[in-house]
Amino acid sequence: MxxxxxxxxxxxxxxxxxxxxxxxxxxxxxxxxxxxxxxxxxxxxxxxxxxxxxxxxxxxxxxxxxxxxxxxxxxxxxxxxxxxxxxxxxxxxxVTDSEWDIDEYNRCPEWLRVIQWGKRLPGFLPE
Known part of the structure; x- marks a missing residue:
């Protein structure tokens, strides 16, 4: 039991x-x-x-x-x-969306960063 x-x-x-x-x-x-x-x-x-x-x-x-x-x-x-x-x-x-974006970028494996962020720098989000 x-x-x-x-x-x-x-x-x-x-x-x-x-x-x-x-x-x-x-x-x-x-x-x-x-x-x-x-x-x-x-x-x-x-x-x-x-x-x-x-x-x-x-x-x-x-x-x-x-x-x-x-x-x-x-x-x-x-x-x-x-x-x-x-x-x-x-x-x-x-936190701001930009702070969150930077944290996600830092936690993302390097080989996937180009897929998710493309040519945009992390933290620079359109308003």
């Missing part, structure tokens, strides 16, 4: 070839206070994720939910693993 096994979210991720162990912050406060952005309309953000060893690492993520004091962010690591964390609002800021 198998007992109930709790499935824990990942607490490590690979970013730019470096493995980070992060504290998996949970939501604080009642679930009734949680609001959600509309699917497909998630804001692009720059978030500071707390590390187990101390300090933070910056990730580009999408904000999915929020409450009075926190924002839930979702990002992908180098291995395309989906990660989420509830972070203090002060550790999350919106």
């Amino acid at each position: 198998m007992g109930d096994m709790e499935i824990l979210p990942p607490t490590s991720f690979l970013l730019d070839g470096v493995t980070y162990e992060f504290i998996h912050p949970e939501r604080v406060g009642p679930v009734e206070d949680v609001k959600s952005w509309e699917m497909g309309q998630y804001p692009k953000v720059h978030a500071l994720v707390p590390l187990k060893a101390g300090g933070t690492v910056a990730v580009y993520a999408e904000a999915k939910h929020w409450n009075r004091t926190q924002i839930s962010v979702n990002w992908y690591d180098d291995d395309k693993v989906s990660l989420t964390a509830w972070l203090p609002k002060g550790d999350v800021r919106p």
Whole structure:
């Protein structure tokens, strides 16, 4: 007989070839206070994720939910693993489409960059 096994979210991720162990912050406060952005309309953000060893690492993520004091962010690591964390609002800021474009360019394999960006420099988007 198998007992109930709790499935824990990942607490490590690979970013730019470096493995980070992060504290998996949970939501604080009642679930009734949680609001959600509309699917497909998630804001692009720059978030500071707390590390187990101390300090933070910056990730580009999408904000999915929020409450009075926190924002839930979702990002992908180098291995395309989906990660989420509830972070203090002060550790999350919106990014411009140009900032997001530059991050995507830097994470894209070099051989694919010419296909996605052609002759356009990353970050230089039409208004």
